[in-house]
Amino acid sequence: MLILVSSYMLYHNSQIYIIDVSQSVEHDHPHALDFLRKDCTNITEFFKRKEVATMTIKELFDFITDPTITEINIDEYLDKVSERAAARTLEVTSEEYIAQEQIDEAVFKNAFIPKRLAEGAKGPA
Secondary structure, eight states: OESSSTTTEEEEEEEEEEEETTTTTOSSSTTTHHHHHHHHHHEEEEEEEHTTOOOOOHHHHHHOTTTTOTTTTTHHHHHHHHHHHHHHHHHHHHHHHHHEHHHHHHHHHHSSOSSSSSHHHHHOO
């Protein structure tokens, strides 16, 4: 058994377990997607520091929130995103590439995420 990150994740028998959800919120909480984005940031940055090929923060966020990903197509989806992550790791020799990735992630971290359909058209109230 291996504790992975400070957010209380365990890895055991090829499975990841979340063992502390005391600070979790329901999906309809006003800040749920903001909290999720922050969790995606923390997890991604943790594994990048360990030099593991990772999804981008947005890719991880989209993976978690995409209702079209099912038990039927999850392996295919993860294979594709793993290939992209591995290719990105090989490409990270260019300062220009690193700078663009940092800009893309900063934009996503600060982007408004609508919680309701009406918010998409008008932006935050």
